[in-house]
Amino acid sequence: MESIGTGLAAIDWNDTRADVYLSRPDKRNAMTVDLMCDLTEAFERVDANEDVRAATLLGEGPAFCAGMDLEMMRDRVEPDSGIDRDVFPELLETIEEIRQPVVAGIKRAAPAGAFELTLPCDFRIIGREATYGLLEVRLGTFPHGGGTQRLPRLVGLSNAKEIVMTGEFVDPEDAAEMGLVHEVVDTDAVDERAKAFADGLCDNAPLGLRNAKRALNAALEMPLERGLAYERQLGYELDDTDDYREGFEARLEDREPAFRGE
Template sequence: MLDTKTYKNVLLAVDNGIATLTINRPKSLNALNSDTLTEIGQALDEVKANEESIKVLVITGAGEKSFVAGADISQMHNMNSLEAAKLSKLAHTSFRKIEDLSQLTIAAVNGYALGGGLELAASCDIRVASNKAKFGQPEVTLGIIPGFGGTQRLTRLVGRGKAKEMIATGKMIDAEEAARVGLIEEITEPQNLMTKVKEIANQVMKNGLIAVGMAKYVIDRAADLPLDTAIDFETQLWSETFSTKDQTEGMTAFLEKRKPTFKGQ
C-alpha cells in the first residue's frame, strides 16, 4: 500500500484513504515545467494503481502564496511551435489522468491559481479555495492563449461569456467572484482550507464509492450529449449499481435504520 512518495517537484502522501498531491516548487510559486508535469502524471499513475487504499485525491500547492502560478515562463520563453506543442500535450496527458481517475478529486486552492494553475484546478472534480486565492488566465498578456485546457474547461465551468472575458482581459478574479460564477464550490479562511477539504473527502468516503465513481463518470461523459442519449447512459449505469454489494448494503441499512458499511464491492 502506498504511504508517501517524494519526487523532485511534487509530493504524494496518503493518510486514511486520502491522497494529497502537492506541487512542491514554492520558490517558483509552484510553476509547472515539463519535469513537474511529468511527475504529476507519474504520481497520478500511483493513485490509479492504488484504488483500493486511496479513496479521494486532493491536489494543492506548497507554501502560502500559490496553488500554481502558471506554466514556467523561463522554460517557455525560447520555445518554438513544435516544443510548445510538446509541452501542451504533456500537460493535457497529465490533466486528463486526473479526470479519468475513478476517485473523486478535490483542488485545495491555497493561493494564486493562474494560467496552468487554473487549468490544473479545473481538471479536478471539486474546487475549494482560501479566501485569499486569486484566479486567472493571463496568457494573452504574454502574447499566447491558454494551452493546458483553459479554453475548454473554463468555458464548461463558467460559460462562454465569462470565459471569454477572463481570457481576453487576462484579469484576475478573487475567490468570491470565482464562487459566484461557478468556478469554485467552497471558500474558507486560509487556516481552515485543508480541514474543509478533508471534511468533504471524509463525507464522500462514507458513501458507496463505486456509486461515487459511476456518478462522476456519467456526469463527465454525458454532459455534452443530447439529453435523451445522456438519460439512456444514466439509466445504464444506474441499473449496473444494482449488481453491487454496496447497493444491497446501502438499502438494507436504510431499511434497518442503521449506517451502512460499504466495502466498494
C-alpha cells in the same frame, strides 16, 4: 509522504483519501515538464489504488501553484528545446479521467496554467486572497491547456469570455457565485478544508461515486437521449453489488452504511 518520480510531486496516503502535492515550494510550485510528469504518475497511482475513494490536489508550502515555469515557457519555442507540449494536456486528462473525485485546494496563487490545472478537478476550494485567473492574453498568447473548452462548461460562455479575454484575476467570491469554485475559506484553512471535503466524499459508496463521475463528465458530451441511456447503463452495473445491498439495508436499519467498494 511518498515522493513521486523526480521528487517534484508527492502523495500522502490517508486510508481512503490520497493527498497529491505539487512539491516545488521554493519556486511556488511553478510547473516544469518534470513536475507535470510526476503529477501524472501520482494520479495514475491514485487511480490504481482500490482503497482510495477521493483525492485532493494541493500545493506544498505557502502557495498552490504560480503557473508554468517562465523560463520553460520562454525556451519551449526554440527548435531544440526538446519540451514535450503534450505533457500538460495529458496531465489534465489524467485528473479528469481517474475514477475518484478530486478536490483542488487553491491558496494564494493559481494564475494561467495553474488556473487550468484546477479545471478538470471535480471540486475547488479557494482562499479569500487567491490570485486566480487566466493571464495568457497579456503574455502574447491565449489559454490553450483546456481553458477555452473546460471553462465555458463550468461557468457559461459569457463568463468564460470575460475571464479569458480580459486577462484579469477573478475575485474568489465572484468565482463562487458563478459556480467556478465550491467554497471560499480563509487562506490558512484551504488545505484542511479540501481534505475535509474529500473525507466527506469518502463516506459515500465508492462505486456509486465512480459511476456518478463518469455519467456527469459525459453529460455535456452526449445528446440527452444517449446520456440518459449511458446513465441507466452505469446504474444497472451497480444493482448486483454488495454496496448497493448494504446501502439499503443500512437505511432500513437506521445505521451508517459500511461500504467496501464491492
